[in-house]
Amino acid sequence: MLRKLSVIAAVAGLLTVGASAPAFANGGALEPKDVHWSFEGPFGTFDQAQLQRGYKVYREVCSACHSMKLVAFRNLGDKGAPFYNPKYPNSNENPVVKAIAKDYQVADIDGETGDAIKRPATPADRFPSPFANEAAARAANGGALPPDMSLLAKAREGGPAHIYSIVVGYQAPPKGLKVGPGQNYNPYMAGDLSSYWSGDKEHVPPGGFIAMPQPLKAGQVTFDDGTKSTLEQEAKDVSAFLMWAAEPKLEERKQTGFAVLIYLILLSGLLYASYKTVWRNESH
Amino acid sequence: MSGHSTYQPKTGFERWLDARLPIVRLGYDSFVDYPTPRNLNYWWTFGGILSLCLASQLITGIILVMHYTPSAQGAFASVEHIMRDVNYGWLIRYMHANGASMFFIAVYIHMLRGLYYGSYKAPREVLWLLGCVIYLLMMATAFMGYVLPWGQMSFHGAVVITNLFGALPLVGESITTWLWGGFAVDNPTLNRFFSLHYLLPFMIAGVVILHIWALHVVGQNNPTGVDPKSKADTVPFTPYATVKDGFAMSVFLILFAFFVFYMPNALGHADNYIEANPLVTPSHIVPEWYFLPFYAILRAVPDKLMGVLAMFGAIACLFALPWLDTSKVRSMRYRPTAKIYFLFFVVVCCILGLCGAKLPDDPVIPHLTTFSVMGSDLNSFVWLSRFAALYYFAFFLVVLPVLGLVEKTLPVPDSIASPALSADAKKG
Numbered sequence: 001m002l003r004k005l006s007v008i009a010a011v012a013g014l015l016t017v018g019a020s021a022p023a024f025a026n027g028g029a030l031e032p033k034d035v036h037w038s039f040e041g042p043f044g045t046f047d048q049a050q051l052q053r054g055y056k057v058y059r060e061v062c063s064a065c066h067s068m069k070l071v072a073f074r075n076l077g078d079k080g081a082p083f084y085n086p087k088y089p090n091s092n093e094n095p096v097v098k099a100i101a102k103d104y105q106v107a108d109i110d111g112e113t114g115d116a117i118k119r120p121a122t123p124a125d126r127f128p129s130p131f132a133n134e135a136a137a138r139a140a141n142g143g144a145l146p147p148d149m150s151l152l153a154k155a156r157e158g159g160p161a162h163i164y165s166i167v168v169g170y171q172a173p174p175k176g177l178k179v180g181p182g183q184n185y186n187p188y189m190a191g192d193l194s195s196y197w198s199g200d201k202e203h204v205p206p207g208g209f210i211a212m213p214q215p216l217k218a219g220q221v222t223f224d225d226g227t228k229s230t231l232e233q234e235a236k237d238v239s240a241f242l243m244w245a246a247e248p249k250l251e252e253r254k255q256t257g258f259a260v261l262i263y264l265i266l267l268s269g270l271l272y273a274s275y276k277t278v279w280r281n282e283s284h
Numbered sequence: 285m286s287g288h289s290t291y292q293p294k295t296g297f298e299r300w301l302d303a304r305l306p307i308v309r310l311g312y313d314s315f316v317d318y319p320t321p322r323n324l325n326y327w328w329t330f331g332g333i334l335s336l337c338l339a340s341q342l343i344t345g346i347i348l349v350m351h352y353t354p355s356a357q358g359a360f361a362s363v364e365h366i367m368r369d370v371n372y373g374w375l376i377r378y379m380h381a382n383g384a385s386m387f388f389i390a391v392y393i394h395m396l397r398g399l400y401y402g403s404y405k406a407p408r409e410v411l412w413l414l415g416c417v418i419y420l421l422m423m424a425t426a427f428m429g430y431v432l433p434w435g436q437m438s439f440h441g442a443v444v445i446t447n448l449f450g451a452l453p454l455v456g457e458s459i460t461t462w463l464w465g466g467f468a469v470d471n472p473t474l475n476r477f478f479s480l481h482y483l484l485p486f487m488i489a490g491v492v493i494l495h496i497w498a499l500h501v502v503g504q505n506n507p508t509g510v511d512p513k514s515k516a517d518t519v520p521f522t523p524y525a526t527v528k529d530g531f532a533m534s535v536f537l538i539l540f541a542f543f544v545f546y547m548p549n550a551l552g553h554a555d556n557y558i559e560a561n562p563l564v565t566p567s568h569i570v571p572e573w574y575f576l577p578f579y580a581i582l583r584a585v586p587d588k589l590m591g592v593l594a595m596f597g598a599i600a601c602l603f604a605l606p607w608l609d610t611s612k613v614r615s616m617r618y619r620p621t622a623k624i625y626f627l628f629f630v631v632v633c634c635i636l637g638l639c640g641a642k643l644p645d646d647p648v649i650p651h652l653t654t655f656s657v658m659g660s661d662l663n664s665f666v667w668l669s670r671f672a673a674l675y676y677f678a679f680f681l682v683v684l685p686v687l688g689l690v691e692k693t694l695p696v697p698d699s700i701a702s703p704a705l706s707a708d709a710k711k712g
Contacts, residue, residue, distance in 0.1 A: 150364070154549060154554065154557045155554050246557070249367070256375065257542075257546055272531050274530075279528075282322060282524065283322075
């Protein structure tokens with residue numbers, strides 16, 4: 001009985017876990033491409049060189065339209081971050097971080113006069129947004145709002161692989177698909193194209209429309225470490241960077257988890273031995 | 285808490301205290317000397333596991349509140365502040381979020397164990413009812429807790445669930461306005477949900493004390509369903525049950541830790557990492573996994589009010605269970621027919637969960653069109669959920685009442701010790 005019920009419990013668990021996932025891959029978008037990440041698996045860590053390249057892509061391309069409000073400059077120098085340097089455990093003192101911050105102007109109030117001013121950012125500031133407000137962002141982007149990038153890699157089913165797939169996945173729209181002005185076809189974008197499709201009703205193309213035109217092309221960003229800047233490389237690096245931005249404590253989490261699991265497995269072993277010892281003379 | 289106390293105060297202080305507040309005696313009688321059936325299996329360890337879950341949720345929750353901002357403007361950012369800037373905040377929050385799922389995994393196993401071994405039958409009806417009250421409070425707490433991060437799924441989930449009350453005739457609209465604290469889900473809603481989310485866990489803790497009290501009055505059920513008759517049938521709670529519960533808790537914590545550290549967002553929704561926006565509705569609003577079976581029952585009924593009533597009826601069945609089951613035999617180990625119906629019931633609950641996660645009109649078998657009944661193809665999740673919901677209710681309202689009268693049961697052992705001592709041959 002016990003065994004039968006265990007099997008049922010296991011099947012039930014699998015069913016429910018499996019059930020919640022595919023519900024969101026809606027609208028018949030293509031599954032995200034299978035990408036290998038350095039931060040996958042229980043021992044995965046961020047590849048610092050990749051994060052630095054990804055940051056450069058964000059800085060030079062994405063940040064023109066996309067905000068990253070939740071990330072502070074000091075975060076760039078934290079453990080597991082793109083510019084972490086063990087010589088500067090306090091990331092506010094990290095010279096690279098300070099230099100990056102100084103390049104940005106942030107809004108402030110002059111303490112003497114009370115006037116609104118702009119001053120160079122310090123590591124304690126958060127990334128300033130490219131637009132003053134949502135209306136300004138929409139006005140500059142044909143009515144579409146470029147999403148904030150702080151959590152983007154966790155806010156999409158498929159995570160960084162989804163971002164990568166969108167960036168490299170732009171295609172010419174198939175014949176028979178009516179693409180409106182300011183819209184672009186992308187097979188990895190969630191959506192339902194059936195009302196824009198004049199072809200065979202049984203074969204509506206996968207994907208949806210996205211207001212952002214293809215944001216990256218090969219050679220657009222020159223990497224400082226000499227890595228060849230193909231479209232795939234740029235997309236992969238910026239997706240990894242956005243995963244860091246969304247989950248900066250990923251390395252700490254996985255490392256803590258390993259220690260916790262070792263502890264719990266040993267504890268369980270000891271408790272099992274105690275259980276066997278206590279019950280050795282009792283039938284049950 | 286019941287029976288004769290064997291506590292002997294050993295020190296002068298214990299004797300002094302025992303004459304004034306016999307709290308050490310209460311603890312000793314409840315958790316040390318308390319006679320426990322010797323044949324309890326691992327399904328009986330989930331009571332202890334659940335108290336661990338409650339303690340974990342309370343402690344992590346109280347810490348989260350130290351850093352959380354309960355306002356529509358600040359909630360989302362404060363949760364991210366916890367994730368990024370608070371020392372080990374990510375750990376506390378992931379423990380709390382995944383802890384809710386672990387709590388429900390454990391409570392569902394605990395309830396199914398009670399169902400299988402007839403733990404709701406006389407004299408344990410009040411014990412079972414108190415358990416149902418805890419479960420109801422848990423659902424309310426979990427729902428309101430999910431609203432607090434103020435993400436897209438928080439917000440729109442709250443809209444969908446609070447709107448259910450709007451289906452009630454006459455009073456529906458007033459009730460939803462009252463729940464919202466206005467004319468839409470907004471800051472007042474968030475604030476009252478926060479207040480109640482902090483209150484209800486302590487009410488759960490209170491009912492848990494009653495639940496344990498009731499348990500210690502009537503004694504634990506056991507896999508045979510036969511009452512302990514002599515000392516040979518029982519063992520003292522400590523060390524026998526404590527060490528077994530401790531081992532089971534530790535194994536359960538491994539599962540818990542695996543989710544917290546390696547797949548902390550697997551049981552949540554990606555949309556909840558987008559800040560709530562009343563103007564943008566997520567393409568597919570689904571509740572957390574532990575509500576999916578009830579959500580499927582709600583959507584199975586074409587009429588909104590009837591759907592709401594069916595959903596609450598599904599929970600009401602649990603309350604009525606002690607008086608629905610007519611069988612004199614407690615444990616389904618000796619009820620071969622009931623056992624089959626029970627196993628099918630477990631499968632049906634999982635199917636309902638699956639249906640709740642899917643779009644109602646999506647086909648169960650891909651690319652197959654059959655014929656349309658009541659506006660939906662028969663090969664659709666809405667029809668699957670209708671059949672499953674029908675079985676769910678039939679199990680409580682037809683199978684258990686009727687089967688108890690007609691079923692031919694297997695011989696029940698005279699005492700716990702008799703099958704337990706005669707090797708393990710009869711393990712069911």
